[in-house]
Amino acid sequence: MTTKKAIVIGAGFSGLAAAATLANKGFNVTVLEKNSMSGGRARKFESDGFTFDMGPSWYWMPDIFEEYFAYFGKKVSDYYKLNRISPSYKIYFGPGDEVTLPTKLDEIYALYESIEPGSSSGLKKFLAESEYKYRVGIGEFVRKPSHSITEYFHWKIAAAGIKLDMLNSFGAYTRKFFKSEKINRMLEFPVLFLGGTAKTTPALYSLMNYSDMVQGTWYPEGGMYEIVAAMEKLAREQGAAFVFNTEVSGFETTEGRVNAVLSGDKRWEADFVVASADYHHVEQQLLDKQNRKYDEKYWESRVLSPSSMIFFLGFDTQIPKLDHHTLLFDEDFEGHADAIYKNPRWPEKPSVYLSCTSRTDKTVAPEGYENVMALIPVAPGLEDTEEIREKYLDMVLMRMERYTGQSLRQHLVFERSYAHRDFEQDYHAYKGNAYGLANTLMQTAFLKPKVRNPKLKNLFYAGQLTVPGPGMPPAIISGQIAANEIINLTRKN
Numbered sequence: 001m002t003t004k005k006a007i008v009i010g011a012g013f014s015g016l017a018a019a020a021t022l023a024n025k026g027f028n029v030t031v032l033e034k035n036s037m038s039g040g041r042a043r044k045f046e047s048d049g050f051t052f053d054m055g056p057s058w059y060w061m062p063d064i065f066e067e068y069f070a071y072f073g074k075k076v077s078d079y080y081k082l083n084r085i086s087p088s089y090k091i092y093f094g095p096g097d098e099v100t101l102p103t104k105l106d107e108i109y110a111l112y113e114s115i116e117p118g119s120s121s122g123l124k125k126f127l128a129e130s131e132y133k134y135r136v137g138i139g140e141f142v143r144k145p146s147h148s149i150t151e152y153f154h155w156k157i158a159a160a161g162i163k164l165d166m167l168n169s170f171g172a173y174t175r176k177f178f179k180s181e182k183i184n185r186m187l188e189f190p191v192l193f194l195g196g197t198a199k200t201t202p203a204l205y206s207l208m209n210y211s212d213m214v215q216g217t218w219y220p221e222g223g224m225y226e227i228v229a230a231m232e233k234l235a236r237e238q239g240a241a242f243v244f245n246t247e248v249s250g251f252e253t254t255e256g257r258v259n260a261v262l263s264g265d266k267r268w269e270a271d272f273v274v275a276s277a278d279y280h281h282v283e284q285q286l287l288d289k290q291n292r293k294y295d296e297k298y299w300e301s302r303v304l305s306p307s308s309m310i311f312f313l314g315f316d317t318q319i320p321k322l323d324h325h326t327l328l329f330d331e332d333f334e335g336h337a338d339a340i341y342k343n344p345r346w347p348e349k350p351s352v353y354l355s356c357t358s359r360t361d362k363t364v365a366p367e368g369y370e371n372v373m374a375l376i377p378v379a380p381g382l383e384d385t386e387e388i389r390e391k392y393l394d395m396v397l398m399r400m401e402r403y404t405g406q407s408l409r410q411h412l413v414f415e416r417s418y419a420h421r422d423f424e425q426d427y428h429a430y431k432g433n434a435y436g437l438a439n440t441l442m443q444t445a446f447l448k449p450k451v452r453n454p455k456l457k458n459l460f461y462a463g464q465l466t467v468p469g470p471g472m473p474p475a476i477i478s479g480q481i482a483a484n485e486i487i488n489l490t491r492k493n
Contacts, residue, residue, distance in 0.1 A: 003028055004271035004490065007261045008240075009248050012040025013472055014462035015276035016231040017068065017479025022274075023238035024072060025487050030268055031240055032261065034247040034277070038232045040427060041434070042472070044225040045312075048414045049366040052312045052373060053225055056472050057355040058325070059218040060211040064138070064473035065227070068480075072234060079230030080220040085360060088217040089325035091186060092403055099186060100323070101213070108213055115180050122177035130210035133164050137207050142468040145451050145481050164204045166441065171198030173206060189327060192351070192377055196303070196438045197337045205439060219324065222363060227472070248277065250286050257458050272458045272486045276479060279449055279465035281428035291455045303443060305435035305470055306340050306377035307420050309392050313372040314365065314414030321404040322356040322372070328399055336377075341438075344379035346388060352376055352399055369413075374400070381431035384420035393417065435471075436464025444469075451482055460485055 004027055008019045011033040023029040037043055041055035065076050076082060084103060092098040099115070102108055109120035141164075165173055174187050188198045190208045220226040232242070252260040252267070261268045275282040280299050283292050331349035339347035355373040358365040365371040374396045393415065401408050420432025437443050449466050453459040462482040464470040 005030070005269055006272045006274065006486065007032060007268050007270040008274045008276060009261065009282070010034070010040060010276040010463070011038035011232070011242065011244075012276055012463065013042065013228075013231065013475035014464075014479035014482070015040070015274065016228070016235055017476045018274040018276060018462050018483040019240040019479075020072065020231065020235040020238045021480055021483035022272075022486060023235060023240040025483075027272070027486075029235075029238075029240040031235070031242045032246045032248055032263065032268065033242065033244045035426065036244050038242070039225060039228040040276075041423075042224060042228050044223060044228075045416075047416070048314060049369070050312075050314045050371050050414055051223060051364045052371065052416075053223050053357070054310075054312075054418070056224055057357075057373065059220065059224070059227075059472075060208070060215065061138075061473040062215055062218055064476065068476050069230075069234070071480075072238065074234065076230075079233065080222070080226040082218045082220055083360070085217045085219050085324050087323065088212065089327065090323045091189070091327045092330055093182065093185075094330045099182070101186075103216055105214065112178075112183060115183055116178060119178055119180065119183060126174070126177045126206070127210055127214060129163075130206045131214065133204055134207040134210045137164060137204060141445065142474065142477055143481065144445070145467065145485055147446070147450065147452070165206075166202050166204055166444070168203040169199050170201040170203050170205055173203035174198070185329060185333060189329070192306070192337065192340075196305070196440055197341055200303075200341070200438070200440050202439070202441050202444065204444075217325065219357070219360060221361065223357065223361065231476075248286060251291075251456075251459075253288070253291060253456060256456060258456050270458070272460070272489075274460050274462055274479070274482045274486070276462040276482075278428040278430055279461050279463060280430035282461070285428070287456075291453070293450060293454055299430065303341075303438040303440050304380045304431060304433045305438045307380045307382070307423060307429075307432045308418075308434040309376040309378050309389070310418040311372075311374040311393055311396055312414070312416045312418070313374060313396075313412060315370045315372065315408060315411045316366075316368070316413045317370070317406070317408075317411040318368060319356065319370045319372070319400075319404055319406060319408070321406070322354060322359060322370070324356060324360045326354040326356065326403075328352040328354065328403060330399075330403070340377060340379045344382065346378065346382060346392075347376070350376045350378070350395075352396060354400070372400075377434075378419075380420070380433040382420060384432065389417045389419065430465070436469060439469050451485060458486075 006022045006027040008031045043054045086103045088101040090100045112119040250262045336347045336350045353375045358371040423429035423432040460482040462478045468474045
């Protein structure tokens with residue numbers, strides 16, 4: 001056991017995971033959080049009888065959450081109740097053309113057959129390969145600290161790497177199995193949120209389709225923030241302490257180490273530091289130049305995943321046409337992707353994702369009302385003005401009315417927008433990004449920003465700008481990786 005002091009900056013998923021893991025091993029852990037609550041991008045807010053989750057809304061990869069809590073001898077069910085959403089989600093392609101994804105595999109096979117005769121056999125093979133990628137990708141690749149390429153010099157990993165399709169694109173891969181463009185778009189939609197197009201994202205990420213169709217889409221009763229509350233409670237149970245409304249302003253360093261973390265005139269001594277705040281912000285704003293690994297030119301060359309234009313909407317009427325998850329793909333998908341990745345601009349006719357949690361959870365809105373989060377993925381670094389927000393709110397409401405056949409504007413009783421400048425203000429998000437680095441081949445594993453600062457030997461990074469990448473499960477794993485690096489270093493010494 002050790003009594004060494006560990007300071008964790010940021011109480012998002014990676015910070016919470018790092019704090020609990022270190023505290024479990026006897027470290028004296030203090031979490032410094034800029035905002036008034038844990039969660040980072042997964043915070044929540046309440047207003048006018050509505051409760052809105054501010055960030056992640058898809059609960060995939062349930063085994064990762066179970067494995068996390070099991071590390072501490074706990075189960076997910078000790079903290080929150082999960083319900084599988086049925087149907088999983090709905091995709092609207094245009095009038096009279098929508099697809100509802102069922103939860104049973106035989107029904108999914110039948111759905112694919114109805115779209116493209118003979119495609120169910122292709123789907124079975126696709127899912128078998130996707131399961132392999134999931135098992136090996138999570139088991140052999142994702143949990144590595146990725147200090148260098150040598151970590152992957154092992155016959156088992158090299159053999160697996162060929163089957164993982166790291167060098168093939170997601171789009172080319174799916175088209176080996178399916179001719180239908182509708183099916184390909186159905187399979188590709190998670191990629192848009194991973195930070196790339198189907199042409200630039202490695203085929204490895206078909207593992208997401210396995211989790212989607214085989215493991216299912218879930219929802220914690222009370223909302224996604226229940227996961228955050230559970231992880232904070234677990235961290236406290238391990239002995240971690242939390243200090244909120246405390247923004248880190250810098251570090252006290254000597255002889256290649258961080259001695260203390262600073263917040264204004266306050267000072268926290270540290271034997272180790274896990275920076276789970278925005279990597280770019282920590283490096284470029286909080287560290288002295290001589291202690292940085294990367295310069296601004298490096299960060300400018302990174303391919304970022306999207307930012308988001310989000311609207312939190314409350315309606316005083318029910319909207320039965322909406323499911324818990326509804327994707328409006330009735331406009332130019334390629335044009336929207338081009339506006340995010342190739343020629344950054346505000347999209348003219350974007351795809352829109354709608355999360356209506358009140359369809360399955362009556363606690364998040366007054367009786368007879370609906371709670372809707374509308375999200376449009378957009379390029380990072382765009383100008384974000386009130387006029388632009390008003391334009392896109394009008395567009396979202398128009399699209400919702402077109403899809404549902406209801407007049408909704410007069411029923412809108414609550415509205416809040418959230419975009420680039422909010423991500424920057426609340427999280428110091430680089431260029432207002434929402435999801436970290438894009439999962440391109442050249443930004444995978446050891447090609448991502450490093451977990452360990454080479455200039456300050458006791459400073460480690462966690463979160464969506466380092467390994468393994470964006471999303472709730474990867475963020476949790478990122479926190480575990482950083483914590484385990486510290487634990488291993490302590491054992492060696």
